[in-house]
Amino acid sequence: xxxxxxxTSRDDLSRYVSETFGTSGDPxxxxxxxxxxxxRRLHSFSLHGxxxxxxxxxxxxxxxxxxxIRHGVMTLAEVRRFVLGKFGQGKDTYKFIFELxxxxxxxxxxxxxxxxxxxxxxxxxxxxSKYDGILPQDVAEARTGLRCMDYFMxxxxxxxxLHNHERMWFAxxxxxxxxxxxxVGERLFYKHLIDGDPASNALSWQWVASTFSAKPYIFNKEVxxxxxxxxHCKVCEVKESCxxxxxxxxxxxxxxxxxxxx
Amino acid sequence: xTEASQVLVWIHADSLSVADPAMIANGNAPAVxxxxxxxxxxxGFSHQRLVFxxxxxxxxxxxxxxxxxxxxxxxxxxRSLALTFGATEIHTTSGIAPLQAKTLSLLEKDFSIRLHExxxxxxxxxxxxxxxxxxxxxxxxxxxxxxx
Numbered sequence: 001x002x003x004x005x006x007x008t009s010r011d012d013l014s015r016y017v018s019e020t021f022g023t024s025g026d027p028x029x030x031x032x033x034x035x036x037x038x039x040r041r042l043h044s045f046s047l048h049g050x051x052x053x054x055x056x057x058x059x060x061x062x063x064x065x066x067x068x069i070r071h072g073v074m075t076l077a078e079v080r081r082f083v084l085g086k087f088g089q090g091k092d093t094y095k096f097i098f099e100l101x102x103x104x105x106x107x108x109x110x111x112x113x114x115x116x117x118x119x120x121x122x123x124x125x126x127x128x129s130k131y132d133g134i135l136p137q138d139v140a141e142a143r144t145g146l147r148c149m150d151y152f153m154x155x156x157x158x159x160x161x162l163h164n165h166e167r168m169w170f171a172x173x174x175x176x177x178x179x180x181x182x183x184v185g186e187r188l189f190y191k192h193l194i195d196g197d198p199a200s201n202a203l204s205w206q207w208v209a210s211t212f213s214a215k216p217y218i219f220n221k222e223v224x225x226x227x228x229x230x231x232h233c234k235v236c237e238v239k240e241s242c243x244x245x246x247x248x249x250x251x252x253x254x255x256x257x258x259x260x261x262x
Numbered sequence: 263x264t265e266a267s268q269v270l271v272w273i274h275a276d277s278l279s280v281a282d283p284a285m286i287a288n289g290n291a292p293a294v295x296x297x298x299x300x301x302x303x304x305x306g307f308s309h310q311r312l313v314f315x316x317x318x319x320x321x322x323x324x325x326x327x328x329x330x331x332x333x334x335x336x337x338x339x340x341r342s343l344a345l346t347f348g349a350t351e352i353h354t355t356s357g358i359a360p361l362q363a364k365t366l367s368l369l370e371k372d373f374s375i376r377l378h379e380x381x382x383x384x385x386x387x388x389x390x391x392x393x394x395x396x397x398x399x400x401x402x403x404x405x406x407x408x409x410x
Contacts, residue, residue, distance in 0.1 A: 003297075003331040005323035013320065014313055020333065021302060023309035031310075033317025035279050072277035072355070073318055077381040084408040097405050098398065104383040105394050111358040112390035160310035192308045198359065214393075 028160045031067050031194050038068035042079060047087045051095035057163045058229045063096075064161075066195035069103065076100050103200055110199035117202040118183065120211040126256050131181040135188060139174065146243070148224060148232035149173050160194040165227055171208040172217050176255050177243055182209040215260040218252060221245040267291045269376075270349040272340055273329070276357040278318045280325050283378040284353040292347050293326060295319045296340070297333035301361075336361075337368045344373055355380055 003020060007013040014027045031037075045063045053061035068074050080097055087093050110117055138144045142153040152170045156162055162170070167189070174180045182205040189205070190196040206212035221244040225233045236242065244251070252259045271285050271293035278295065285293050297315070301307075316331070323329045332339050344352060352369055354362070356377040366375050384404045391397035 001332060001334055003333060005320050005329075005331055007320065010313075010317075013316060014309070017309065017312050017316055021297070021307075021312055023307075023312055025309035027313040027317075028310040031314055033314040033319075034321035035281060035318075036321060067314055071275055071279075071315065071318060072282070072357075072380065073279045074281070075381055076383040080383060080405065081408070084406070088408075089406065094406065100383065101398055101401060101405055102394060104386075104401075105391055105397050107358055108386065108391055108397075114360045157308075160308060160314070187305075191305055192311070194311050194314045196311065 028194055030064065030159050030161055033067075033073070035068075035073050038065065038074045041065055041068070042074065042082055047083060047092040047096055050092040054095065054099070055165055055227050056229070057166055057227055058231060062163065067161075070195040070197045070200070076104055103197075106197075106199040106203045109203060117199060117206075118186075121203070121206055122211050124216075125210040125214065125260070126176070126216050127258065128179060128256065131175070131179050133181050133184060135174075135180065135184050136178055139178065139180075145238055146173075147236035148228070151232055156189070156192050160192055162193070167204065168208060168217060169219050169224055171205055172219055175205075175209045176216055176218055182206060182211065216252075216256065218248065218255065219244065220248055220251055267347045267349055269351045269353050270294065270340065270344045270347060272296075272352055272354040273319075273322065274354060274357060274359075274362060275315060276359060276362075277355040277380065278315065278322070280322050282322075282355050283380055284355045284376075285322075285326065285329075287378055288353055291328065291353070292343070292349070293322075293329045294340070294343055295322070295329070295331050296336045297331070298336045298361075299334055300336075302333075337365050340365070340369060341372065344369075350374060351376055353378060 004016055007016065010027055018024055041064060045065070050061055053059050065074070065079060069076055069079065080100055083093055083096055113121070139149070139153065142150040144150055149170060152162060152166050155166070171182070171185055174185045175182050186202050186205040190201050193201065203212055208217040210216040221233065221242050224244060246254065249259045267290070269288045269291040271288050271291050273282055273285060273293055273295040277283070319331045323331065340352060351374040353376045354366070356379050369375060384401045386401055388400060
């Protein structure tokens with residue numbers, strides 16, 4: 001069935017998408033599709049301070065180009081070339097291209113493995129024998145009581161985007177604290193992330209779960225608080241019972257009954 | 263998209279761009295992007311995801327009068343459009359999704375298939391990598407070189 005291409009506004013297009021595909025909601029406030037917007041972002045992106053600030057969720061240090069790269073609106077190769085040409089060599093450029101290379105790495109694994117990326121690539125290292133196959137209701141409804149995790153879920157649903165560290169923290173919480181199968185989280189992200197990519201998404205979840213890495217990824221409150229400028233912890237009501245408020249080794253023992261080599 | 267054309271260009275969701283290599287190589291050929299009903303049903307993509315894809319496709323339509331957007335069964339839609347335009351060749355940009363290969367394999371007995379290669383991030387010819395850092399050390403020089 002041929003679809004329309006003549007829209008008078010973004011709202012007009014959004015309404016047509018709803019009518020055609022049965023979806024509801026608003027377009028992402030953060031991302032407008034198309035190469036024009038992709039190029040505008042690329043040309044206005046400043047790499048200054050990227051290496052030091054890219055992990056900070058409350059600072060606009062990341063490029064926000066991932067939806068465009070994922071869909072081939074622009075390629076990894078042209079982003080790499082542009083950045084090297086504009087900013088030259090340096091620690092910020094190095095770190096940025098290092099991050100681009102992760103995507104290429106995942107693509108190569110996907111090219112070789114195909115749909116096997118939806119099964120454990122390796123035996124998990126956690127020693128945990130059983131994971132739940134459904135998303136817990138309190139997580140789905142963003143009412144776990146953990147301000148950080150509830151915020152991440154709300155943000156995912158409202159904007160279709162999460163900072164990379166927010167993704168990692170959410171994934172670690174869901175898989176290691178809630179014992180939910182990584183594939184459940186993978187499905188959730190793939191449905192909502194505008195940059196949702198089979199390879200990057202599935203293999204990142206597996207990297208967190210330890211089925212595509214040497215050990216499970218965990219984080220503690222100190223890291224989350226530092227990277228988020230404490231915006232969640234300041235208003236979180238769990239306070240002393242925060243499940244992340246332990247040194248990394250203690251967290252590993254609580255979650256897995258053992259410590260992993262650092 | 264009314265005149266006969268030897269080539270039909272398939273734009274897919276891994277190369278949804280006015281800079282798509284297959285489309286650039288066939289400037290006067292009809293081109294199509296198809297929302298895959300089976301995939302939409304399987305994943306239940308969010309409204310935001312679909313709007314982003316649609317906006318990206320509409321931008322192509324604004325710059326290429328021979329470009330259309332459809333939804334349906336991808337293979338059957340490609341086959342139907344190719345027959346409508348009298349196309350004997352289907353061109354597309356090479357991707358890695360297994361579904362692309364499967365779709366093309368179903369069409370290759372009736373049409374000549376031509377894959378166009380996107381520019382590569384780096385040239386890597388080693389075994390499939392397993393750990394990122396090992397991979398990075400192998401490609402680091404190539405990735406950081408400007409004049410390649």
